[in-house]
Amino acid sequence: MAEPAEIDDINVAHSALRAWDSVVGNAHPEPMPLVHNQVWQVFAEDGRRYVLKRLPEFAPGAGPVDTFRVLSHLQAAGVPVVLPVVTDQATIHTVQADRTYSLSSFVPSDSGNHELGPSAGETSYAVGAAIAKLDRALAECPWQPKSYVDDPVPQALGEALPSLPPELTGPVAPLARHLGATASGLPVQRTHGDCNTGNVLVRDRQVSGFIDIDHLPLGPRVRDLSYYLASRLHTHVNHRQDAERHTAAMLAVLGEYVAGYHETYPLSDRELAAVVPLMLLVEIGSASWALHGWNPDLATYRRSATTITWITDHLDELTDAAALPSTGA
Template identity: 30%
Template sequence: MHASPDLGFGDLTPEFMLDALDAAGLRADGRMLQLNSFENRVLQLHLEDGRVAVAKFYRPGRWSDAQILEEHAFAADLAAAEVPVAAPWRLAGGSTLFHDRGQRLAVTPRQGGRGPELEDPEVLRWTGRLLARLHDVGRQRPFAERLTWASAAPARAARDWLMAHDALPPEIAPAWDDAARRCIDAIQAAFDGLPGLRLTRLHGDCHPGNILWTPDRGPHFVDLDDAVMGPAVQDLWMLLPGAADAARPSLDAVLAGYEQVAGFDDRELRLIEPLRTMRMIHHSAWLARRWGDPAFPLAFPWFGTPNYWLDQVAKLREQLEAMKPRDAAPAPVRDEDVADFDGDGFA
């Protein structure tokens, strides 16, 4: 497998980051904690004025400035509508995106909380209501610069990149490519079968790791880094926990809360397996693209091995069966489906 080149994060020493924050108009008192993130470099810091903030240094080359500023504008729209989300602060120069020596920086207030207890139906209903509010704001205007998940195009681009870069072992590549192509055709057929599909600005990566819970405020969202245009169900399916027989009750609870606030097109439920399959293909391409970052071989030592790709062939073939039209409960969410990319699986 050919590794991508280092993307420049080696320059992000603590001293560099503190100097960049100072240039952006924020004086840190030196207390810093690096937060879990593979895609960007994210740290919690204490400011001299007593505030606690989260600073994100964006991976170079992933998003354009226009795409990042659309993410920030969406967060501002949500905050203005009192949807609980951490919206970026304006920094020196007046923008929410600050440039310093080739790096790009955004800063949000820290929001505390713990992971939601998604086994609790009331937690699921509350989360569904919050997602409906987020989507209501999202429908006020479309994204112009960010990605759209309304066809098989993202999966096709991921497949094309993997094959063009010889990312798979030669003896496995034909079988994986055959399964991926058939999956892509099934994904496209699923979208084509839903005329008039309504798209909205979405969180885009709404797995449990990107939702925090506090007893008094309930759920709130973090990390809009993967915000996209797409169908509402993209923000629902990753919340479904447990075995297959438990998935339908969980989905029903989320939808019960959602439909207290906004209407939901039940046809979108047919997209759960196509969207899951698209994420699987995208995840493989994401890991391959980032392999030149030293953090990735350490965190994902199993990636790229023959066993990994054979397992992917088997899973894609399973997804072909799962994507066949039927009225059935959605399959369970597996750990690898919702790995916390920190906004990181869709670029």
């Protein structure tokens, strides 16, 4: 049975949806499975599908207007993104009961782990290339949204790592100097900033859509690639039945991801060397957030801890796997 707060959320979301009456007609929002944020899928009267999202009270980075302008640029550049659907009142979002909502088209995606599929290498290369195309378009964007600076070394090693238990600080401490040296001083630009596997939708061996592009910090461009790779590795390392087979499949295509990015938006030698260290820094930040963020989650922390331990135990193997394939540039 739904909790009173959940009933209130769905009722307010239903009222907010009326702002798009001419688009969706007599539609009702339904909670999306496997999504923790307040996001609902909407089936319009004409059969089309949409996503209704409650925007956070405080923007994670860029505000709605800046985000809309950047998304417009990305769409014009051929990057697969979705723009908010304009309301019947000619706005990009609506406010209901002091809560702000936006509506966008539903982006289809495949379920499952593509690294284990018959087209694993092709798909991984295509995803790397798509992230590179996104980053290149962001670098060329004339709009400069107000957001934060993403500086992964001090944020992960100076702030996040000291907040973690000894089970993680112990294995990472001997690597701290190497991590700091390889991940510092990298070229910076506007980036996605939250380029995890949930925000990079894949269908038929291609990226079908980038979503939740509302962080948009200034930071190392290669971190978008590392962020995605860390989230994919996180999924495989924590597979309940067959983690060993899953991580082996991930290692087998890691170089294809890097090659796809590099051949689309060439990386310097220093950036290539930083791919794996940044993956570890991403997981350190995730573990700290799981313990000390707005909604601490011990289960999420444990999964990040498992991934961090795996990376520290297999750092050389991971580094070799991330090297460009012999067929790469």
